[in-house]
Amino acid sequence: xxxxxxxxxxxxxxxxxxxxxxxxxxxxxxxxxxxxxxxxxxxxxxxxxxxxxxxxxxxxxxxxxxxxxxxxxxxxxxxxxxxxxxxxxxxxxxxxxxxxxxxxxxxxxx
Amino acid sequence: xxxxxxxxxxxxxxxxxxxxxxxxxxxxxxxxxxxxxxxxxxxxxxxxxxxxxxxxxxxxxxxxxxxxxxxxxxxxxxxxxxxxxxxxxxxxxxxxxxxxxxxxxxxxxxxxxxxxxxxx
Numbered sequence: 252x253x254x255x256x257x258x259x260x261x262x263x264x265x266x267x268x269x270x271x272x273x274x275x276x277x278x279x280x281x282x283x284x285x286x287x288x289x290x291x292x293x294x295x296x297x298x299x300x301x302x303x304x305x306x307x308x309x310x311x312x313x314x315x316x317x318x319x320x321x322x323x324x325x326x327x328x329x330x331x332x333x334x335x336x337x338x339x340x341x342x343x344x345x346x347x348x349x350x351x352x353x354x355x356x357x358x359x360x361x
Numbered sequence: 362x363x364x365x366x367x368x369x370x371x372x373x374x375x376x377x378x379x380x381x382x383x384x385x386x387x388x389x390x391x392x393x394x395x396x397x398x399x400x401x402x403x404x405x406x407x408x409x410x411x412x413x414x415x416x417x418x419x420x421x422x423x424x425x426x427x428x429x430x431x432x433x434x435x436x437x438x439x440x441x442x443x444x445x446x447x448x449x450x451x452x453x454x455x456x457x458x459x460x461x462x463x464x465x466x467x468x469x470x471x472x473x474x475x476x477x478x479x480x481x
Contacts, residue, residue: 283468294363294451294472295404338404342468348417349394349470353403 253278257352264359272324272355274339287338329359365473373479379440382476386454393435399448442480449475
């Protein structure tokens with residue numbers, strides 16, 4: 252069964268303190284791994300799509316990487332405005348469904 | 362702004378009632394997805410449509426139904442509402458149905474702002 256696990260559930264960082272969020276997945280043939288940012292009460296905002304192991308994508312202070320079993324979202328020198336819940340999702344071949352993890356709630360303190 | 366619109370933003374109703382949530386996808390997107398997000402819960406996939414046809418079903422209750430119209434907007438109908446149906450309902454859209462070639466970026470879903478449903 253396709254599964255996505257995100258860790259940690261919650262993370263508190265000081266402004267400027269870099270860290271990584273983890274997304275572990277089990278899927279029968281990965282067709283794509285997606286990262287989203289979600290602010291409270293808002294719709295998820297698309298960040299990155301990764302398709303194959305070794306692929307990396309960057310956007311401002313965020314960098315996403317992918318291996319055959321997991322993806323990392325690296326946050327470099329975070330700012331308070333980076334505080335949000337970060338969601339990971341996977342899509343497997345042979346199905347139209349997307350499986351979302353429960354997210355990592357990030358809080359960056361000034 | 363993702364380009365996906367949802368109406369209404371908020372909906373308050375009573376148990377046993379029926380409501381309709383509406384979604385307009387991004388221009389050019391043919392696929393629409395519906396998700397439910399309860400308090401402190403992850404996104405639960407409900408149903409997907411592509412160009413008017415149902416493509417995938419998730420954990421959608423029999424009391425819930427959806428359709429996609431020729432102009433590609435979609436509606437999610439929730440009936441015989443229960444207290445536990447209170448949640449955020451999100452619509453997402455993508456260019457393709459999710460069977461594109463790897464790397465085509467047409468599988469990426471873009472989410473709307475959501476409809477907050479409160480059942481009293």
